[in-house]
Amino acid sequence: MRYSYYPGCSLHSTASEYDLSTRAVMEALGVELVELSDWNCCGASSGHASSHFLTYALPLRNLILAEKQAAGDLLVPCAACYNLLKTADYKMASRDGEAESLNSEMQTIMGRRYEGRVQVRHVLEVLALPEIRRKIAAGVTRPLSGLKVAAYYGCLLSRPPQVVAFEDNPEQPTTMDAVLRLAGAEPVPWWGKTDCCGASLAISQPGLVETMVGRIVSAASYAGATALVTACPLCQSNLDTRQAPGQEMMPVFFITELLGLALGLAGSDKWLRRHMCDTQPVLAGVGGSLTAAHGKAGM
């Protein structure tokens, strides 16, 4: 199994632990990743706010590069990048007047058009493939037993459903819960799964975002979870840094980090040390001896 890999800007900086853990987990599951050569920022979360043309053109350049690289479907770990790439692909598939004019602009700029042959896949979608699930089930050496988590999907993995759907019910997604169960963790039923955390306003409206994050964290904690799990660098960073001061902090994992721990992969200590909110207390006692593997994660 081979994919072109589009990490996106966050995985090269603020969410490097998501990049490292995705690569490690995919390798352990026999999935080869070929990083898309010369990829550019897809524009999330400002391109669409400033220009209709940028909404499509920035992701479109990446789709054209992926088509040229021809190393399989395009694997994307960031929910925002995934959403924009899917949106551009959906637009181009409509072949309406605007799609045609976008293609001729790209022909002038890059000397290439988009033929519509790229399948954009989110990491979660690949982890949920039957063949991959079997490999996960067979590969778990340190089940995360006793770890109660709230799977948080956020906005952009399932909205709008006609463009990005890989969930049967976009209002009640389940793929991450299923993967967590395979890893031995206990995902709780809760109502905050697809609520917006406000990540696109994290810098410009921190006050509003604290309210939004607060709602999600208290819903997760009310449902009995001790940690949140995400599949998006913007959600993770926002939830990890915008919990109101003075409250008890809830750690926020990437799904690939927890899978890496369950599969017993080396390097998990390095991933978890990059979190702002200490992950150690909730991992203490989980699956017996997990904490020994990942060392100190505190400030």
Next chain:
Amino acid sequence: MAAIEPVVEFGRRVETHSGQPVNRCYQCRKCSGGCPLTFAMDILPHQLIRLVQLGLSEKALQSKTIWVCAACRTCVSRCPNGIDTAAVADALKQMAVESGTAVAENKVYAFHQSFLQSVRSNGRLHELGMIAGYKLKTKTYTQDLAMGLGMFRRGKLKLMAEKISRRDEIRQIFARSGEVKA
């Protein structure tokens, strides 16, 4: 007083600019019911759409709502008429800036400007550069300092920008975008 525009004209411009069938809205309010940011809005999402239908351009363009919409896309997922209110808000933001209307949430605008400036010059987002640009524009020098330091210490913020090699292509994309300059 601003020049009076025929009612249908403004709605038509918004429809073209956003690609959204604004006139199909029959005010069922599902969009506002599910919107996570109503607590911070001056007009609700369904009211924004109504203002556009009625051609009340000033109220729509001056609203806070168009800037605090987080583009979470809950509204479009639930709208029985397939109207993407976030795309309408995006179009209105651009029209507000183009027409010189006072921007109701300057910080959001400054964020988008700083973000795109970084992408325009590097091809990828350089967070530290973007944040520096944002702080200069908004004079919010002390906001989030401790957090920024913590992130820096954990290797989450890079000093140097990552640049792609064919930046000329990005420059050309921006040149064709008609993106509104600061």
